[in-house]
Each structure stands twice: as structure tokens, then as C-alpha cells.
Amino acid sequence: MGQWQTMIQTDSISKTYSTHLFEKKIPALNDISLHVNKGEVFGIIGPNGAGKSTLIKILLGFIQSDSGSVTINGLAPSDTRSRSNIGYLPESPCLYPQLTLIDHLRFSSRVTGDPFDKSWCKNLLDKVDLAHVSRKPLAKYSKGMVQRAALAYALFHNPDILILDEPMSGLDPVGRHLVVQLIKEYHQKGHTILFCSHILSDVENICDKVGLMNHGSLVKMLTPDAVSPGQQPPEQYSIPLERQFFETLAEQEQHTP
Amino acid sequence: MKARLSVLIVILLSVLVIASTNKDIYDISNNNYQESLGNLGNIPSSMVQIASLEFKGVSADLLFLKTMAFIGLKIKENENLTSEQWHLVYDILQLITDLDTRFFDPYLFAQMMLPWQAGMVQEANSLLQKAANNRPNDFRPYYFLGFNAFYFEQNARKAALYFEKASVLPGAPFYFKGLAARFSVYDNNVSAGIAFLQKLLQQNSNNDRQVQQYLSTRLQALQAIQKLEKALADYTKSTGHPPKRIEDVIGYGDLEVMPEDPYGGKWIILDNGRVYTTSKLVSKKHKDSKQ
Amino acid sequence: MKSILAVALLSYKEGIRQKLLYSTVLFAILMCFGAVLVSGLFLRDISKIILDFCLTAVNIGGLLVPFFLAIHLLSRDIERKSIVTILAQPLARHSYIIGKFLGISYLTATVMAILTVTTFISVWMGIALYGEKFFTSFALLPVLSSILLSWLGILVLNAMVVLWCTVTTSSFLATLLTFFTYIIGHSIDDVVRFLSIENSKMIIALPVRKVIEFCQYIFPNLSAFDFKNQAAHGLSIPASEFLFVTVYAIAYICIILSLAILFFRKRDIA
Numbered sequence: 067m068g069q070w071q072t073m074i075q076t077d078s079i080s081k082t083y084s085t086h087l088f089e090k091k092i093p094a095l096n097d098i099s100l101h102v103n104k105g106e107v108f109g110i111i112g113p114n115g116a117g118k119s120t121l122i123k124i125l126l127g128f129i130q131s132d133s134g135s136v137t138i139n140g141l142a143p144s145d146t147r148s149r150s151n152i153g154y155l156p157e158s159p160c161l162y163p164q165l166t167l168i169d170h171l172r173f174s175s176r177v178t179g180d181p182f183d184k185s186w187c188k189n190l191l192d193k194v195d196l197a198h199v200s201r202k203p204l205a206k207y208s209k210g211m212v213q214r215a216a217l218a219y220a221l222f223h224n225p226d227i228l229i230l231d232e233p234m235s236g237l238d239p240v241g242r243h244l245v246v247q248l249i250k251e252y253h254q255k256g257h258t259i260l261f262c263s264h265i266l267s268d269v270e271n272i273c274d275k276v277g278l279m280n281h282g283s284l285v286k287m288l289t290p291d292a293v294s295p296g297q298q299p300p301e302q303y304s305i306p307l308e309r310q311f312f313e314t315l316a317e318q319e320q321h322t323p
Numbered sequence: 324m325k326a327r328l329s330v331l332i333v334i335l336l337s338v339l340v341i342a343s344t345n346k347d348i349y350d351i352s353n354n355n356y357q358e359s360l361g362n363l364g365n366i367p368s369s370m371v372q373i374a375s376l377e378f379k380g381v382s383a384d385l386l387f388l389k390t391m392a393f394i395g396l397k398i399k400e401n402e403n404l405t406s407e408q409w410h411l412v413y414d415i416l417q418l419i420t421d422l423d424t425r426f427f428d429p430y431l432f433a434q435m436m437l438p439w440q441a442g443m444v445q446e447a448n449s450l451l452q453k454a455a456n457n458r459p460n461d462f463r464p465y466y467f468l469g470f471n472a473f474y475f476e477q478n479a480r481k482a483a484l485y486f487e488k489a490s491v492l493p494g495a496p497f498y499f500k501g502l503a504a505r506f507s508v509y510d511n512n513v514s515a516g517i518a519f520l521q522k523l524l525q526q527n528s529n530n531d532r533q534v535q536q537y538l539s540t541r542l543q544a545l546q547a548i549q550k551l552e553k554a555l556a557d558y559t560k561s562t563g564h565p566p567k568r569i570e571d572v573i574g575y576g577d578l579e580v581m582p583e584d585p586y587g588g589k590w591i592i593l594d595n596g597r598v599y600t601t602s603k604l605v606s607k608k609h610k611d612s613k614q
Numbered sequence: 615m616k617s618i619l620a621v622a623l624l625s626y627k628e629g630i631r632q633k634l635l636y637s638t639v640l641f642a643i644l645m646c647f648g649a650v651l652v653s654g655l656f657l658r659d660i661s662k663i664i665l666d667f668c669l670t671a672v673n674i675g676g677l678l679v680p681f682f683l684a685i686h687l688l689s690r691d692i693e694r695k696s697i698v699t700i701l702a703q704p705l706a707r708h709s710y711i712i713g714k715f716l717g718i719s720y721l722t723a724t725v726m727a728i729l730t731v732t733t734f735i736s737v738w739m740g741i742a743l744y745g746e747k748f749f750t751s752f753a754l755l756p757v758l759s760s761i762l763l764s765w766l767g768i769l770v771l772n773a774m775v776v777l778w779c780t781v782t783t784s785s786f787l788a789t790l791l792t793f794f795t796y797i798i799g800h801s802i803d804d805v806v807r808f809l810s811i812e813n814s815k816m817i818i819a820l821p822v823r824k825v826i827e828f829c830q831y832i833f834p835n836l837s838a839f840d841f842k843n844q845a846a847h848g849l850s851i852p853a854s855e856f857l858f859v860t861v862y863a864i865a866y867i868c869i870i871l872s873l874a875i876l877f878f879r880k881r882d883i884a
Contacts, residue, residue, distance in 0.1 A: 427662075
């Protein structure tokens with residue numbers, strides 16, 4: 067096996083929040099260490115409030131961890147160059163409603179300094195099925211269309227790393243299939259994907275490794291190795307992911323004082 | 324259908340109410356007009372300036388509009404303003420001109436109203452002096468001050484001073500210079516008038532020939548009056564009584580020959596002992612054209 | 615620099631499409647006719663009246679941006695998390711702050727430019743209606759200079775909006791703080807002058823004097839940018855004063871934006 071290049075690495079990062087001055091601090095992340103290699107699809111699953119979004123925000127430099135270190139392709143999140151190779155799809159995409167998708171894509175090209183490639187743009191818009199509405203304000207889009215628009219915005223500058231937070235949110239089955247195909251195509255090109263989702267079947271279908279988070283901690287890594295030996299092809303999880311998910315959580319609850 | 328009908332009825336009723344009460348609403352508002360203006364007059368000028376923020380100009384405009392509307396309302400109702408109301412108007416005009424010191428209309432309004440309608444000449448003058456201070460290139464405040472001094476205060480010396488100041492400002496009619504000199508004559512201060520005219524002729528030597536001619540003629544007349552009055556004083560001192568005729572003063576003072584009135588009139592002695600002319604310092608040609 | 619301009623252009627486009635322009639043009643047309651009609655009620659100073667109303671409208675139009683649009687573009691950006699759209703790109707946080715400031719400044723300039731054109735239309739209508747003799751005091755350069763200085767004053771206010779939006783998470787609080795900045799900025803000059811007048815009958819408490827002194831040095835003196843009165847009377851603005859006020863504006867904007875950048879750098883987003 068060749069040497070894997072680590073694209074995303076976190077070492078013992080922790081983060082606490084306090085909503086009000088006199089309120090007790092709430093631990094959001096507790097000693098998270100993970101690494102994502104080049105070309106991997108790394109899934110993060112966990113119940114609501116597990117700290118998935120907090121982890122992503124730290125990776126993108128939106129918030130700072132209280133302790134630990136983070137590197138994105140060898141750069142700290144505070145270094146703006148680290149984001150030149152990241153495409154991010156947030157959980158609730160908030161693009162500017164008065165602007166068109168083309169406005170957003172042009173903005174992306176202006177920031178990165180790349181010339182606006184019309185053919186690449188058309189190709190991408192066709193893939194997300196938004197070519198026919200690309201010049202309409204996003205306020206006129208449906209929820210699913212906004213989700214696909216945000217994905218197009220994340221993919222436009224062809225980043226090496228794609229961070230997707232609930233990418234299937236608000237999509238109908240056709241939209242979901244479209245997005246899954248896009249992600250697989252993206253993965254086949256050798257790019258790295260960090261993928262958060264509540265839809266375990268999608269995680270199971272797409273990811274190489276899965277991290278299970280709960281109460282701010284990375285509870286367990288679930289990989290294709292976690293299979294009943296000799297019974298199933300190694301690319302598939304023999305024990306359904308959903309079952310592993312619930313069993314691990316229950317185990318953790320039992321051991322928690 | 325029922326809902327639409329109800330809405331229509333409500334709208335119609337409301338329109339009827341508004342139409343029928345519109346005049347009464349304005350009457351109620353009119354009753355409070357003086358009070359609102361009075362309240363404004365009681366607020367210190369500095370407070371109003373602070374409250375106007377960066378809109379002092381437009382605040383002055385709106386306040387002046389309000390003041391004019393107040394006066395207009397009284398005129399419309401055939402009501403005379405009381406002394407208290409006129410003083411309120413004066414206070415508001417002061418407030419307006421504090422907000423915008425160069426705003427000419429309130430000064431003009433003050434001149435039109437205060438001395439004539441309210442007998443408040445001093446108040447009008449204080450506003451006009453403010454206008455003169457803040458509009459240094461405008462002859463009109465000095466003109467109005469001069470007019471008030473001559474007409475209301477019967478102070479020719481003061482009038483002469485104001486007209487002198489007005490005459491040298493841009494846009495002042497050329498006859499202001501003559502007027503200044505005339506007022507100095509009325510004030511028994513002919514030498515001041517002569518000095519003023521000589522200075523003007525010196526300063527404006529490149530001016531319009533007509534203006535130069537006008538000033539020269541006036542100067543000649545004043546110099547003649549001065550000579551005659553000096554001779555008259557000498558005669559009275561020598562003989563112990565004033566002369567019966569103007570010709571009697573020839574040979575007294577420096578007077579050897581009777582000077583000519585450049586306006587074509589005859590010299591006369593007034594009851595107050597002053598020398599004047601039947602031409603009244605106005606050329607015959609100008610008099611004929613006026614007739 | 616390119617990322618700053620990219621953010622500025624994005625903000626400008628977003629602001630323009632808030633239908634602000636349409637409402638501004640409508641407001642401008644109403645102001646245009648209104649000023650010409652109202653001026654006919656006065657005696658002699660027709661030119662001054664029209665310019666008073668029109669320059670006030672230009673100012674109010676410009677102020678619509680910091681009080682309504684800028685708050686919307688900045689505070690709501692953070693509240694609605696559309697800020698991640700920008701910050702997920704490879705640009706520094708200071709680029710976001712400066713870019714947003716430039717975007718809302720261009721918006722202010724656009725609104726004021728439209729209203730400037732309607733000002734000149736109003737003057738032309740006034741001349742056509744009442745005659746040129748009432749417009750002898752009208753001068754083009756003072757009017758343009760006054761509008762330019764008003765714009766600079768509003769830029770200082772825009773910078774304050776940016777600062778307040780980085781300091782507080784609430785758009786309501788940011789609006790309130792901007793409003794207070796505006797009031798203090800325009801009244802501090804008169805208040806200081808009022809206090810400087812020696813008057814033995816008037817005693818001002820020492821804490822009040824100290825607070826006013828503090829405000830004088832902390833808050834920008836926005837009334838220094840107000841030359842509407844001079845412009846309305848056709849009086850030229852001395853070049854030295856113009857330059858001095860411009861330098862004052864630039865200095866204040868630099869300080870305020872620097873503070874905003876300092877606050878925003880370490881702030882947790884979304």
C-alpha cells in the first residue's frame with residue numbers, strides 16, 4: 067500500500083460554549099482526534115448535538131478550538147490558503163436570496179482569482195439540473211433547488227476537499243440520487259470528502275470510513291474491517307450501520323456514570 | 324361576498340366621515356396653531372439648533388412657512404394680531420434666522436410686517452442688522468435700515484450712514500450714492516455728503532459716464548450749498564440778523580458770485596435757516612419725464 | 615485586493631436588488647416636484663428653498679443605506695448565516711469587513727447620485743417656473759462639493775455600522791447604536807459650542823461636562839460634513855476646508871474599520 071497523504075488532521079481538539087455570561091459552559095467537543103487521507107470519503111454520524119457541525123466549523127476556521135491542533139492539507143484553518151482547496155456545503159445553505167446562482171459562481175471565481183470558465187459552469191449546472199434557472203434570484207428556488215445550488219457553489223472551484231453537512235437535506239428522491247452520483251463522481255476523481263449525514267444508508271453507500279460521535283466525543287470508528295470475518299465482501303458493512311449505530315450508543319450510555 | 328360587502332360599507336362610511344369632518348379637523352388644528360407656534364418660540368434657540376441636527380436649513384424653511392401661514396390665517400379671518408402675538412412672530416423670526424443666518428426671506432418679512440403692522444421698528448432693525456452682519460455682500464439690509472431711520476425714526480444722519488454703506492455693495496442702485504448725500508444735507512451735515520461723493524468719484528473713476536455725471540452734478544450742488552450756507556452764517560454774524568433774500572449773502576464768506584444750481588433751480592432760504600433749491604436737487608429733465 | 619473587491623461587488627449587487635433603487639427613484643421624483651411647488655410659497659429665496667429640500671433629500675436618501683440596508687446586509691448576514699457563503703471561500707476576515715464597507719459605500723454613492731440628478735432637475739424646473747432672477751445665487755460647484763462631503767460623512771456612519779455589527783449579534787441593537795452615533799455626531803458640535811458660552815446664570819454639572827468632553831473625542835463630529843447651508847446660498851467651500859474634512863473622514867474610517875477587524879478576527883461565526 068502506498069503512503070497516504072493526510073488531508074484533514076485533528077489532534078485532541080476541544081471546544082466549550084457558553085451562551086450567557088453567568089451560565090455554565092457546555093462542552094461541544096472533547097478531545098477529538100481524527101485524520102482523513104487523500105481520496106477517502108470519511109463519514110461522521112451521530113445524534114443531534116453530538117458536535118458534528120462544531121467540528122466542521124473548526125475545520126473551516128469559523129470558530130476556534132479551545133485546545134488541540136487542526137491542519138487542512140498541512141495548513142492551519144486560520145490560514146486563508148487552507149480554504150482555497152475546500153468546498154463546503156453547510157447544513158442549511160444560506161446563499162443570498164436576491165442574487166442568482168451565476169452571481170454566486172462568479173463571486174467564487176473572483177475570490178480564487180480563476181477566470182470564469184463558462185463551459186465548466188454549464189457542465190456543473192447541467193449536473194445539478196439548475197441550468198434553466200441559473201439567472202433567476204435564489205429567492206424563487208425551492209428548498210431542494212437551493213440545496214443543489216449550494217452544492218454547485220461548493221464544487222465550482224474544483225476543490226480537493228469537499229465538506230458536506232447533511233447534503234441530502236430537503237431533496238426529493240430524484241435530487242438525492244443526483245447528489246449521490248455527483249459525490250461518487252467527485253470521489254472517483256481522487257478528491258477527499260468529509261460527509262455528515264443522518265441518513266445512514268447514504269453513509270453506508272458512500273463512505274470508506276465512518277466516525278460515530280456522541281456528546282462531543284468520537285466514540286467509535288466504523289470501517290469495512292468491522293465485518294463478520296469470512297461472511298461478506300470486505301467493501302460492505304456486514305453488520306448494518308444502523309444496528310452498529312444504536313448498539314454503540316446504547317453501550318456508551320451504559321458506561322456513562 | 325358578504326365579507327366584500329362589509330369591507331365596501333366600512334370604506335364608504337369612513338370616506339363619508341372624513342369628508343364631513345375635514346373642515347372641522349382643520350379648524351381644530353387652527354385653534355392650536357398659535358399655541359404650537361408659541362411653544363416653539365419658548366424653546367431656546369440653541370436647543371432648536373441642536374434638535375435640528377444637520378437639517379437646520381430646511382427646519383428654518385418649514386418654520387418660516389408656518390409663521391407666514393399664521394399671519395395669513397389672521398389676515399384671512401380679518402383679525403389683527405395682538406402685541407403679544409407680534410412679539411411671538413418676532414421671537415420666531417429670530418429663531419429662524421439663528422437656524423439659517425443667511426436666509427433672506429425672514430428679514431424681508433420682518434421689514435414688511437414689524438414696523439408697518441406692529442410698530443416694532445427697533446425689533447425690525449435688530450433683525451436687519453443681523454442680516455447685514457451675515458449677508459455682507461447684500462445691500463438690501465442696509466437699504467431697509469436706512470429707510471427705517473429716515474421714515475420711522477426721522478434720523479437723517481443715521482439714514483445717510485446706512486445708505487452710504489449700502490451704496491458701495493454689489494448690486495446697489497447707483498442713486499443710493501446720491502441718496503446718502505441727500506440725507507446728509509437733511510441732517511445739516513453737508514461736508515459729510517461732499518466728502519462721501521468726492522471719495523466715490525475718486526474710487527469709481529472708470530465707471531459709467533452717466534453715473535460719474537450724476538455724482539459730479541450732486542457734488543457741485545452740495546459744494547454750492549456749503550458755500551452759500553457759510554456766506555449766510557457770516558452775514559448773520561456781521562449784521563446780527565439773517566438775510567431776507569439769498570442774493571444778500573454775496574460778498575460775505577468766500578462768496579463773490581452767486582453759484583449756479585446744476586439742477587437748474589433757484590437757491591432759497593428755508594424757514595429753518597438752511598439753504599436749499601427750488602429744483603430739490605432733481606434735474607428738470609428727470610422731473611419732466613416723470614410728469 | 616481582488617477578494618475585497620469581490621465581496622464589495624457581491625454586497626453591492628445584493629443591496630441594489632433589495633429594490634432600494636426603485637423606492638429611491640420614487641422618493642426622488644416626489645421630492646423633485648415637492649421642492650419646486652413648496653418653494654413657490656416663499657418670497658425671494660426660491661433657489662435656497664429648492665436646494666434646502668433637495669440637499670436634505672439627498673442626505674436622507676444616503677442615510678437610508680446605513681440605517682436600513684447596511685444593517686440588513688451585515689447583521690442579517692451573521693444571523694442568517696449567509697456569511698459562511700463568503701467566509702468558506704479563501705479570503706481573510708478583514709477582506710470581508712473592508713469589502714462589505716466598500717459595497718455599502720458604493721450603494722450610498724449610487725443612491726445619492728440619483729438624488730443629485732433629481733436636484734438639478736428640480737433647479738431647472740424652478741428656473742423654468744419662476745424665472746432665472748431667483749436663481750442668481752445658484753452655483754454648481756458648492757452643491758456638488760456639499761453632496762460629496764455629505765457622502766463622506768455617511769461613509770463614516772457606514773464604518774460605524776460595520777463596527778457595531780461586529781460587536782453585537784443583534785441587528786436591533788446595531789440599529790440603535792448607529793442611531794445614537796448619528797444623533798451624538800450631529801449634536802455634539804452645538805452642545806460643545808453651547809457649553810463654551812460663558813454664562814454665570816447657567817451651571818452645568820461637572821459629570822455632564824466630562825461626558826460631553828468624552829463624546830467629543832470618541833464620536834465622529836458628523837456636523838463637520840454638513841455644508842448644505844453654504845451650498846444652498848451659493849457660497850463656495852474653501853479647498854482647505856474640503857481637504858481637511860476629507861482627511862478627517864479617512865482617518866476616522868481607518869480607525870473604525872481597524873477596530874471592527876480586530877473584533878471580527880477572533881469572533882466565532884455561525
